[in-house]
Amino acid sequence: MKELILIKNGEIALKGLNRGSFENTLIQNAKRRIASAGRFKFYKAQSTIYVEPMDEEADLDEALNRLTKVFGIAALCRACIVEKNFEDIQEKAVAYFKEDLLDAKTFKVEAKRSDKSFPMKSPELCSELGGVLLDAYPHLQVDVHNPDVTVVVEIRDFAGYIHCKQIPGAGGIPVGTGGRAALLISGGIDSPVAGYMMSKRGLELIGIHFVSPPYTSERALLKVKTLLEKMSAYCGRITMFVVPFTKIQEEIGKNCPEELFTLIMRRFMMKIAQQIAKKENCSALITGESLGQVASQTVQAIACTDAVCQMPVFRPVIGMDKEEIVEIARKIDTFETSILPYEDCCTVFTPKHPRTKPKLKLLEEAEQKLDVEALSQEAIDGTEIVIIRG
Ligand code: ATP
Ligand code: MG
Numbered sequence: 001m002k003e004l005i006l007i008k009n010g011e012i013a014l015k016g017l018n019r020g021s022f023e024n025t026l027i028q029n030a031k032r033r034i035a036s037a038g039r040f041k042f043y044k045a046q047s048t049i050y051v052e053p054m055d056e057e058a059d060l061d062e063a064l065n066r067l068t069k070v071f072g073i074a075a076l077c078r079a080c081i082v083e084k085n086f087e088d089i090q091e092k093a094v095a096y097f098k099e100d101l102l103d104a105k106t107f108k109v110e111a112k113r114s115d116k117s118f119p120m121k122s123p124e125l126c127s128e129l130g131g132v133l134l135d136a137y138p139h140l141q142v143d144v145h146n147p148d149v150t151v152v153v154e155i156r157d158f159a160g161y162i163h164c165k166q167i168p169g170a171g172g173i174p175v176g177t178g179g180r181a182a183l184l185i186s187g188g189i190d191s192p193v194a195g196y197m198m199s200k201r202g203l204e205l206i207g208i209h210f211v212s213p214p215y216t217s218e219r220a221l222l223k224v225k226t227l228l229e230k231m232s233a234y235c236g237r238i239t240m241f242v243v244p245f246t247k248i249q250e251e252i253g254k255n256c257p258e259e260l261f262t263l264i265m266r267r268f269m270m271k272i273a274q275q276i277a278k279k280e281n282c283s284a285l286i287t288g289e290s291l292g293q294v295a296s297q298t299v300q301a302i303a304c305t306d307a308v309c310q311m312p313v314f315r316p317v318i319g320m321d322k323e324e325i326v327e328i329a330r331k332i333d334t335f336e337t338s339i340l341p342y343e344d345c346c347t348v349f350t351p352k353h354p355r356t357k358p359k360l361k362l363l364e365e366a367e368q369k370l371d372v373e374a375l376s377q378e379a380i381d382g383t384e385i386v387i388i389r390g
Helices: 016-037 060-067 086-096 098-103 122-136 190-200 218-235 246-255 258-279 299-306 322-331 360-367 372-381
Strands: 003-009 040-045 048-053 073-082 106-113 149-155 160-163 167-171 180-184 204-211 238-244 384-388
Touching (some): 003 060, 016 040, 016 048, 016 060, 048 060, 060 073, 086 098, 086 122, 086 149, 180 258, 190 204, 190 218, 190 322, 204 218, 204 258, 218 238, 218 384, 258 299, 299 360
Parallel strands (some): 106 149, 180 204
Antiparallel strands (some): 003 048, 073 160, 073 167, 149 160
16 A cells, blocks of 8 residues: 655635745745655645655655744644545455554444545545445444544545544744744754744744853853754754853953943844854744843833844744743753753853843943954854754
8 A cells, every 4th residue: 555645734725826935935945845755746736735655765754843843834644645436445444444453342434525526525525435334343333523534535636645644743834934034053952943933933943142261161162052942843943152251251250340341241242143144045033031030020021131232133922921931942852951950151151130120321430341243253253053954
């Protein structure tokens, strides 16, 4: 029996004239994501994308698993290809659903006939196939409201398809259709979740990470790479920019009031990130800030960091509680990595009494003691690039 994967598009079906290009981006993303699972042929018709193995080696389970993480997919399933005649449908259905039906007590059949030239109408197809399955598996009962197994028969353009396990997709819209944005990623729990959320809305990500050797270790950097690798199962390929931040932090420490340290540092981060973002064709920044979580995440503090930004800053977890963020971190498998106890440059230099209601004027005055432009440029010049493949 020949199988394939059927992908049902989600929201992209609503995108009017853009629909074709959204679908094409989705197909490109999906192709890249399953390339290492073998050779597959892609084609599309009627809001469905078909993913057909081209040879025996193609790993359909692995491809299905990877595709559940591709944004823009509402639902997907593994299906068996049948000829468009009832003989073939019944014969294959009895064999193909054997395990599922032996395990079940109740079932129902659903039919979708988009090829109207097929001689049986949907209700007739349901009752005929239901009868055949009841004969083959006499322990079963029909339950149209809450069945253990729903057998679906789809009669489409190219062929017929039978399946019984539609699974939910990752939702969202295809990565790249919304442009590019730069994620400021720490080793913490929040920023990977923030990146995942914005990528789900169609943004392709670059990652920007600030390091302060020797205060921060190689292991701390590896941790961030691992986080980006995990995220790339959803977000696709991510280019990571590792920015040396030691000198800036030391200069702030030497020249500025301790209580302003964190905010001046955050303003540097945003400024540098913005310059890298511009060069990389990104049109927004993303951070994992959550209102009130720490001193630098009060409304006043955020206003002071935003004052150095000309591009929009997206903070998708701003209104979420920690538990809500953790729930997503667990789902995307970044949580266990995020809680590894390595230092971040933000945690190395923390003032004892940070300002929670900072005044922009005070920050700007304090920064006059530093050559902000030269320090930023030096950090950008020392930036290293790492490609994380999805
Ligand atoms: P996270 O869990 O993402 O680390 P957090 O709650 O610990 O967030 P902060 O440490 O104040 O908060 O950082 C706020 C945001 O600043 C982070 O979500 C991230 O976007 C950015 N950030 C912090 N440290 C770094 C870093 N070393 N490199 C890049 N961005 C960083
Ligand atoms: Mg942090």
